[in-house]
Amino acid sequence: MGRRPDMPTGAVLVDKPAGPTSHDVVAACRRALGGVRAGHTGTLDPFATGLMVVLTGRATRLAPFLSGLPKGYRAGIALGARSESGDPEGPITAGGAVPASVDAVRDALAGMVGDLTQVVPGLSAVKVGGERLYAITRRGGEVERPTRAVVVERADLVSYDPMTGRAEVDIRCSAGTYVRQIAVDLGEALGCGGYCATLRRTAVGHLGVDGAIAPDAVGSAQVTDALAVLGHIGRVDLDPVGAAAVVHGRPVPDPRAGGAGPAALVADGHLVAIAEADAGVLRPRVVLAG
Numbered sequence: 590m591g592r593r594p595d596m597p598t599g600a601v602l603v604d605k606p607a608g609p610t611s612h613d614v615v616a617a618c619r620r621a622l623g624g625v626r627a628g629h630t631g632t633l634d635p636f637a638t639g640l641m642v643v644l645t646g647r648a649t650r651l652a653p654f655l656s657g658l659p660k661g662y663r664a665g666i667a668l669g670a671r672s673e674s675g676d677p678e679g680p681i682t683a684g685g686a687v688p689a690s691v692d693a694v695r696d697a698l699a700g701m702v703g704d705l706t707q708v709v710p711g712l713s714a715v716k717v718g719g720e721r722l723y724a725i726t727r728r729g730g731e732v733e734r735p736t737r738a739v740v741v742e743r744a745d746l747v748s749y750d751p752m753t754g755r756a757e758v759d760i761r762c763s764a765g766t767y768v769r770q771i772a773v774d775l776g777e778a779l780g781c782g783g784y785c786a787t788l789r790r791t792a793v794g795h796l797g798v799d800g801a802i803a804p805d806a807v808g809s810a811q812v813t814d815a816l817a818v819l820g821h822i823g824r825v826d827l828d829p830v831g832a833a834a835v836v837h838g839r840p841v842p843d844p845r846a847g848g849a850g851p852a853a854l855v856a857d858g859h860l861v862a863i864a865e866a867d868a869g870v871l872r873p874r875v876v877l878a879g
Contacts, residue, residue: 599817600644600814604640605639611629622808638788639788640798647877662791664788666775667772669683694749694779698744701778709722709770794821795820827841827856840872861876862875
């Protein structure tokens, strides 16, 4: 059976609540949209809330152009305790005395910014020797945890309460950064322990959670043209001849001076394809129209 013509192709910004998995949120969107193919561009842990970019229909093939974008988060970090998972899942044990000074927390946060080598949390889905790291950790196995290079652009202390040990931190970081590991590292740097008690994704690239809707509010009317989520990619408008060529997978001239990198090819205000620059032409890589 072919795709029904009323099944939307595009993107919707969803504000994930705490509790469901990212897969659950996508499944709810799929049901709300009549069974259309759907996928997200970056997982959020069940306890986390905030922005998920859900792609639908043929636009699911655009995920590689969005998954690598930097992310923004508001993290609620509980100091004075340790969590095996780095988050509320635990188990949680008591730590040391929390700092009395806001400046001490701010100074320690400064060490969390920059080009970093981050140790992957023990309860993560990264595979080591073909097995998920969380499975190894939960059965008591010992393995050297892998590291990954990440970039933390900023980690700004929004508030800190020395009575409760609670710090609210705004973080901007590269894709693939474990914010809960930042919380753990902050606690260890302060000598008291810490974990990520709450986490809200506030941004994916140029997209903000303020424009997102609850999963149960998703409907066909909320699915926008995928062009709306590709503001980080240069745009090239096509005439009817160029649009027809691209729909059939043929290259078109690249009008950009010294063109480089991908381009969003647009006709009549709608995304037709994503193309790659190649020796003065744009070769369609992902075609949505047709």
